[in-house]
Amino acid sequence: MFNRQLPLLAVALSAAALTAAQLESHKAGSFEDGGDTQVSAMMMFLGNTEKVYILDKSEGNAAKFGDFPAMGAVYDIASRKAETMAVSTNVFCASGMHLPNGSFATFGGNGAIGKGGNVSDITYPGQQYAGLYDTVYGDYDGTKAIRILNPCKDGDDFSSPNCQWFDNASLLSMQSQRWYSAAEPMGDGTVVLIGGFTNGGYINRNYPNVDPATEGGAANPTYEFFPANGRQQQTMQFMIKTSGLNAYALTYLMKSGKMLVQANYSTILWDPLTNEETDLPDMPGQIVRVYPASGANAMLPLLPENNYTQTVIFCGGIYLPDDQWGNYSWPFADTWAIAASKKCHTITPEPEDGSAVEYVEDDDLPVSRTMGQFIALPDLTMLVVNGGANGTAGYSTRTLNTLELPFGMSLASEPVGQPAIYDPSKPKGQRWSTAGFDTSSIARLYHSSAILLPDASVLIAGSNPNVDVNLTAPFPTTYKAEVFYPSYFAAATRPSFTGAPSTLSYGGDPFDLKVSADSYSGSANDAADNTTVVLIRPGWTTHAMNMGQRSMKLNNTYTVNQDGTITLHVSQLPPNPNLFQPGPALLFVTMSGIPSNGSYVIVGSGNIETQPTQAASVLPASQRLSGVTGSGSSSSSSSSGKNDNTNGATSHTGAIVGGIIAAIAAVGILGAGFGIWMARRRRAAAQQASSLSYPMGTAPGGAGGVASSARAGGPGGLRSSDSSAFVPLSQANGSTTWGANASSLSLNSPYYDDPRTASGEFDPYHQNAPRMSTNQARGPY
Numbered sequence: 001m002f003n004r005q006l007p008l009l010a011v012a013l014s015a016a017a018l019t020a021a022q023l024e025s026h027k028a029g030s031f032e033d034g035g036d037t038q039v040s041a042m043m044m045f046l047g048n049t050e051k052v053y054i055l056d057k058s059e060g061n062a063a064k065f066g067d068f069p070a071m072g073a074v075y076d077i078a079s080r081k082a083e084t085m086a087v088s089t090n091v092f093c094a095s096g097m098h099l100p101n102g103s104f105a106t107f108g109g110n111g112a113i114g115k116g117g118n119v120s121d122i123t124y125p126g127q128q129y130a131g132l133y134d135t136v137y138g139d140y141d142g143t144k145a146i147r148i149l150n151p152c153k154d155g156d157d158f159s160s161p162n163c164q165w166f167d168n169a170s171l172l173s174m175q176s177q178r179w180y181s182a183a184e185p186m187g188d189g190t191v192v193l194i195g196g197f198t199n200g201g202y203i204n205r206n207y208p209n210v211d212p213a214t215e216g217g218a219a220n221p222t223y224e225f226f227p228a229n230g231r232q233q234q235t236m237q238f239m240i241k242t243s244g245l246n247a248y249a250l251t252y253l254m255k256s257g258k259m260l261v262q263a264n265y266s267t268i269l270w271d272p273l274t275n276e277e278t279d280l281p282d283m284p285g286q287i288v289r290v291y292p293a294s295g296a297n298a299m300l301p302l303l304p305e306n307n308y309t310q311t312v313i314f315c316g317g318i319y320l321p322d323d324q325w326g327n328y329s330w331p332f333a334d335t336w337a338i339a340a341s342k343k344c345h346t347i348t349p350e351p352e353d354g355s356a357v358e359y360v361e362d363d364d365l366p367v368s369r370t371m372g373q374f375i376a377l378p379d380l381t382m383l384v385v386n387g388g389a390n391g392t393a394g395y396s397t398r399t400l401n402t403l404e405l406p407f408g409m410s411l412a413s414e415p416v417g418q419p420a421i422y423d424p425s426k427p428k429g430q431r432w433s434t435a436g437f438d439t440s441s442i443a444r445l446y447h448s449s450a451i452l453l454p455d456a457s458v459l460i461a462g463s464n465p466n467v468d469v470n471l472t473a474p475f476p477t478t479y480k481a482e483v484f485y486p487s488y489f490a491a492a493t494r495p496s497f498t499g500a501p502s503t504l505s506y507g508g509d510p511f512d513l514k515v516s517a518d519s520y521s522g523s524a525n526d527a528a529d530n531t532t533v534v535l536i537r538p539g540w541t542t543h544a545m546n547m548g549q550r551s552m553k554l555n556n557t558y559t560v561n562q563d564g565t566i567t568l569h570v571s572q573l574p575p576n577p578n579l580f581q582p583g584p585a586l587l588f589v590t591m592s593g594i595p596s597n598g599s600y601v602i603v604g605s606g607n608i609e610t611q612p613t614q615a616a617s618v619l620p621a622s623q624r625l626s627g628v629t630g631s632g633s634s635s636s637s638s639s640s641g642k643n644d645n646t647n648g649a650t651s652h653t654g655a656i657v658g659g660i661i662a663a664i665a666a667v668g669i670l671g672a673g674f675g676i677w678m679a680r681r682r683r684a685a686a687q688q689a690s691s692l693s694y695p696m697g698t699a700p701g702g703a704g705g706v707a708s709s710a711r712a713g714g715p716g717g718l719r720s721s722d723s724s725a726f727v728p729l730s731q732a733n734g735s736t737t738w739g740a741n742a743s744s745l746s747l748n749s750p751y752y753d754d755p756r757t758a759s760g761e762f763d764p765y766h767q768n769a770p771r772m773s774t775n776q777a778r779g780p781y
């Protein structure tokens with residue numbers, strides 16, 4: 001027993017050392033060099049407390065995996081170094097989401113493309129614009145792909161298939177092609193995938209818009225489920241109503257199980273189980289927030305004090321008259337010269353008091369912003385980073401009237417390098433601040449991304465408004481990451497705690513966390529009164545969105561102990577999984593606005609299933625104790641934290657002690673979590689009636705059917721990847737027998753998920769579910 005624990009302790013100590021080192025003197029409000037991401041970070045997600053996974057479109061990245069430009073990388077948070085990973089299908093502008101067990105899935109993408117964004121050199125038989133595989137870039141058609149990854153850590157074998165992407169559309173794919181689809185989980189962990197292009201373009205319509213449902217086959221007005229469990233995709237009327245500006249629709253699951261869906265300037269509440277739509281008010285001023293207007297949007301922190309009322313905020317984006325939005329090819333306006341919106345609006349789709357639903361104008365952004373994105377912070381504020389003051393997302397070779405664009409292919413200009421913080425707890429008129437925030441010199445425009453890290457800093461990366469790698473464009477393909485340090489990094493002491501659970505439930509018995517005495521200074525009673533427990537899901541980031549991002553304050557009471565420690569009695573989540581869907585999250589203790597490191601936790605059962613719920617947690621009364629004080633360094637920031645930034649202050653050694661404790665606690669917890677996860681996998685495997693094993697392969701997914709178009713000015717330069725190229729298309733070919741023509745490729749394209757289990761569903765958690773690339777050359781791992 002003792003011997004078995006030694007290795008874990010060793011790991012814990014080394015991890016602690018790294019964490020402590022990183023906590024040294026980060027200047028609040030500053031950006032630090034985050035290293036090189038190897039692939040441009042169009043998409044990112046936090047896999048666990050050590051690794052961020054990064055995905056890019058197929059393009060000419062210098063970094064390779066095997067013989068081909070890499071599309072994927074795993075980024076080590078502590079060392080700020082990334083290593084390439086195998087991804088075989090073109091993950092260009094996919095959607096993505098966590099799964100309840102902590103895995104992540106990405107959905108769809110583009111067809112195979114080659115150099116310059118042109119259609120791949122191998123296309124589907126008889127379909128010259130439907131990219132199947134490119135022999136130079138090595139990417140397969142990703143339009144129907146479902147890719148799944150189990151995040152791994154340093155103690156794991158990264159060369160194992162279990163640490164690699166599962167990316168094999170012959171085994172698992174969507175029912176139809178989706179590029180720029182929405183992805184939103186339901187309360188049971190099922191992911192709903194909505195809409196998208198079949199091939200792409202600037203916006204999802206021809207003009208004039210005579211076929212708003214399908215645009216001749218270029219638009220996908222349907223939704224489907226993953227896992228499908230036999231359910232076939234259905235048409236969603238809202239996708240037709242919002243035709244054109246409906247890609248990457250903005251989706252938020254509400255407590256009733258319905259979803260807020262916002263696209264174009266329309267809004268509905270939608271029941272994904274019955275496909276019923278209820279109209280909600282239009283966006284005021286017809287400001288567009290969905291791609292490519294790309295306004296920042298997020299659900300505000302869920303708070304017990306207002307019974308977890310779900311309010312969604314939209315900021316920025318842009319208004320253009322309908323005819324200026326253009327079509328698949330390009331905008332009909334010179335967007336880079338048009339100011340984005342400064343406006344913010346909130347909506348509470350299911351008000352507690354049953355009052356009428358309406359958009360409410362909130363404080364203006366400090367500056368106009370397209371492609372800003374909200375990051376939920378553990379002090380319950382919302383940070384906005386990235387984007388530009390003018391224009392839109394997307395890229396193009398030209399617009400209707402301008403043949404030579406001033407900023408390369410970028411349709412946005414004037415990068416906004418200064419973050420801004422929104423504090424929903426402040427009175428109207430005082431909610432936005434940029435005080436103390438540095439301005440980054442790196443443009444973060446189209447195809448940039450940002451995500452919260454476990455130490456409560458923010459990783460910012462990407463930007464690439466270019467059809468292929470372009471290092472000399474005014475806004476070049478960007479590989480350099482930055483880490484932004486919010487105001488609370490001015491604190492001399494950051495809280496640390498032990499006792500974090502590896503799982504949380506919906507209702508049920510509360511749990512205790514013990515906050516160390518060196519987490520705070522001054523009166524323990526006061527510190528305890530100003531302590532909150534905050535759960536954050538950082539989400540899956542792309543295109544100025546963090547899909548699935550949520551933050552929730554958990555109820556707590558406390559007991560002040562004689563030794564200065566504070567025991568927090570913390571509620572489980574409220575007994576409604578629709579408020580915070582099952583899956584991975586970070587648990588923070590925030591004292592007077594200063595957060596601890598986040599501890600990794602799985603919310604819910606870990607399975608895609610109706611989540612068990614119990615009665616809401618009942619907390620014991622708080623126990624105060626006079627005369628007890630904390631032993632932490634006195635804070636260099638004001639006790640109210642949050643926006644009261646102390647410009648230029650740095651954290652001190654007090655944080656290091658806290659960091660070590662937190663890291664040891666976190667490693668112990670993660671070790672336990674991993675054990676549980678492995679046990680689950682073994683149990684799941686044991687439950688398989690037939691332990692199937694599947695052939696490894698890298699077959700492409702989708703039936704083709706696509707289009708692309710002649711590049712402006714000439715028929716020669718066909719490309720499927722950029723917005724300046726579109727021709728209405730041939731219909732999808734649903735054949736499942738492609739194999740004959742490309743002997744080196746294991747080709748087939750199932751139209752539906754193959755049944756994999758006794759219940760008829762492919763089971764990505766099955767221990768024999770194949771992962772990527774055991775038959776390919778390996779990267780440094």
Ligand SMILES: [Cu+2]
Pocket residue numbers: 092093447543
């Ligand atoms: Cu994109």
